[in-house]
Structures are given as C-alpha cells and as structure tokens.
Amino acid sequence: MTCAACSARVERNVKKLSGIVNVNVNLATEKAMIEFDKDIIRTDEIIGAIINSGYGAEKSIDISADAEKEAREKEIGKLKRLLLTSALLSSPLFFAMIAMVFKWDIPLIHNLYFQLALATPVQFIIGARFYKNAYHGIKSLRSGMDTLVAMGTSAAYFFSIYNGFVANQKMNLYFEASAILITLVLLGKYLEASAKGKTSEAIKKLMGMQAKTARVIRDEREIDILIDEVEHGDIIV
Numbered sequence: 178m179t180c181a182a183c184s185a186r187v188e189r190n191v192k193k194l195s196g197i198v199n200v201n202v203n204l205a206t207e208k209a210m211i212e213f214d215k216d217i218i219r220t221d222e223i224i225g226a227i228i229n230s231g232y233g234a235e236k237s238i239d240i241s242a243d244a245e246k247e248a249r250e251k252e253i254g255k256l257k258r259l260l261l262t263s264a265l266l267s268s269p270l271f272f273a274m275i276a277m278v279f280k281w282d283i284p285l286i287h288n289l290y291f292q293l294a295l296a297t298p299v300q301f302i303i304g305a306r307f308y309k310n311a312y313h314g315i316k317s318l319r320s321g322m323d324t325l326v327a328m329g330t331s332a333a334y335f336f337s338i339y340n341g342f343v344a345n346q347k348m349n350l351y352f353e354a355s356a357i358l359i360t361l362v363l364l365g366k367y368l369e370a371s372a373k374g375k376t377s378e379a380i381k382k383l384m385g386m387q388a389k390t391a392r393v394i395r396d397e398r399e400i401d402i403l404i405d406e407v408e409h410g411d412i413i414v
Contacts, residue, residue, distance in 0.1 A: 178202075178204055178207065178232060179310060179321070179322060179323055179366070180204070180321045180322040180323070181204060181321075182314065182319060182320065182321025182322065183204070183232070183310070183321055184202040184203070184204040185202075185319070186230055186231075186313075186314070186317055186319055186321070187200075187202045187209065187227055187230055187232060188200045188201070188202045188209075189317075189319075190226050190227070190229070190230045190317065191209070191211060191223060191226055191227065193226075194213075194218055194222065194223065194226055195217055195218060196213050196214040196215075196216075196217030196218035197211065197212075197213050197218065197223075198212040198213055198214065199211070199212040200212075205373065205376075206377070206380075208237065209227075209234070211223060220236060224236075230313065230317065231309070231310065231312075231313030231316075238405050245377075246378075249370070249373075249374050249377065250374070252370055253367070253370045253371055253374060256363065256366055256367040256370055257367055259303050259363055260360065260363045260364055260366075260367050262303060263299050263303045263356070263359060263360040263363055264360050266295045266296075266298060266299050266303075266356065267295070267299060267353070267356040267357050267359075267360045269286050269291075269292075269295055270286075270292060270295055270296060270352050270353035270356050270357065271353055271357055272286060273286040273287055273292065273353060274353045277348075287347075287348075289341040289342075289347050289350065292337075292350055292352045292353075293337075293338070293341070293352065295352070295356065296334060296337070296352035296353075296355060296356045299355070299356040299359055299360070300330060300331075300334050300355055300356070300359070303359060303363070304326075304327070304330060304359045306323075307323045307326045307327045307330070307359070307362075308323075308327050309323075310323035310324075311323045311324040311326075311327040311328075326358065326359070326362055329355075329358060330354075330355035330356075330358050330359055331355070333351040333352070333354040333355040333358075334351075334352065334355040336351060337349075337350045337351045337352045337355075387404075388404065389403065389404060390402060390403055390404065391403075391404055391407050391411075391413055392413065392414040393407065393411045393412060393413050393414065394411075394412040394414060395411070399414055
C-alpha cells in the first residue's frame with residue numbers, strides 16, 4: 178500500500194465479502210484487523226480478496242519477526258536502488274532545464290533523442306509501480322496518489338513526444354518534469370519506508386517486554402500457550 182486510498186480500497190473490498198463483521202486497515206503498520214464469522218468465510222478467501230485488490234497478504238501469525246524485518250529491509254534496498262538510478266538519469270534533464278532558463282546552448286543535453294533516452298526508462302521501468310497501482314485503482318473505480326503520479330508524468334512525457342516529433346517544437350520539451358517528479362516521489366517513498374522501519378523496530382522492542390505465553394484452562398487442566406493462540410472463550414489463569 179502506498180497511500181490512504183490504498184488502505185481504504187482494501188477495507189472496502191474486504192467489507193463486500195459475506196461474513197465480514199468489521200475491517201480496520203492500518204497504512205502505517207501495514208496490518209489489517211478483521212472480525213469475521215468463520216462459519217461463513219475462511220481466511221484464505223479474505224486473503225484472496227486482498228490479492229484481487231492488487232496487494233498481498235499473509236496471516237500475521239505465519240510471519241516471523243525476522244521474516245518481516247528481512248522483507249522491510251529488502252523493500253528499502255529496492256527503493257534506494259530505484260531512487261539512485263532515477264536521480265542519475267534525471268540529473269542531465271534537470272541541468273537541461275536550468276540551461277534553458279539561463280539561455281545556455283548545450284547541444285547534447287538539449288538533444289531530443291538524448292532526453293527521450295533518459296526519460297523513457299524512468300517513466301516506464303522505474304515508474305512502473307505507479308502504473309500498476311493506478312491500474313488497480315481504476316479497476317476498482319477509485320483513484321489514489323499513484324493514479325495522479327501516473328497521469329501527471331504521462332502527460333508531460335507524451336506532450337514532449339508530440340512537441341518533438343509532431344509539432345516540431347524541439348525547444349518545448351518537458352521530459353525533465355516527468356522524470357524529476359518520479360524521482361521526488363521515490364525519494365518520499367524511501368524516506369517513508371526508512372522511517373517506518375525504525376518505528377517498527379522501536380514498537381517491537383516495546384512489545385518484546387510483554388508476556389509471550391498465557392496459562393489457560395482447557396479440558397479442565399492448565400496449559401501454557403502462545404499469546405497469539407488464545408481464543409475467544411478461553412479461561413486465563
């Protein structure tokens with residue numbers, strides 16, 4: 178999930194299912210608390226509905242702390258690589274814009290094909306995540322931040338192609354607008370993911386102070402079970 182519209186989309190699609198009592202999706206912690214009637218709907222059906230919304234889901238009890246940390250670090254590493262690549266490709270386009278302001282004529286960076294070669298991978302490879310999320314948003318008749326990013330950058334990119342190849346206005350190119358916007362959004366995503374990672378670690382340290390097991394009475398005898406295995410109706414000693 179990338180914005181509040183994403184978490185709202187998951188909530189809405191899960192609420193449509195039969196047997197769902199209540200749904201609360203938290204964007205910051207990337208967790209959903211779902212109350213449902215297990216006689217009407219199974220957990221795998223709920224997960225399937227979330228996957229159909231364009232996202233992934235697993236039961237939290239099936240995810241170890243190490244696996245969650247590894248997945249988070251992998252995502253941060255991926256965002257960092259995308260950000261650095263995008264910044265590297267966008268920099269010449271940014272300098273081309275600055276040169277235009279000061280009326281500096283630098284043939285290479287103002288060349289139509291050079292700018293197209295730099296902007297295209299940023300738009301469709303690095304920016305593919307925005308198109309993917311925008312597609313799922315449009316499919317569910319709801320737009321979010323990714324839809325806006327995809328629309329805005331596509332407008333700048335394709336208008337530049339029109340000006341350069343059709344209208345023959347090679348000085349009116351806006352490739353830097355699309356590439357720099359994608360780079361800045363990725364920067365925000367990277368900073369957000371890093372901050373969430375640090376916050377999650379702090380929360381886990383606090384949660385580590387609580388009891389790991391509970392002693393309950395089942396079948397007229399006391400047994401120790403994991404906190405996550407406590408069920409409705411259990412008598413806790």
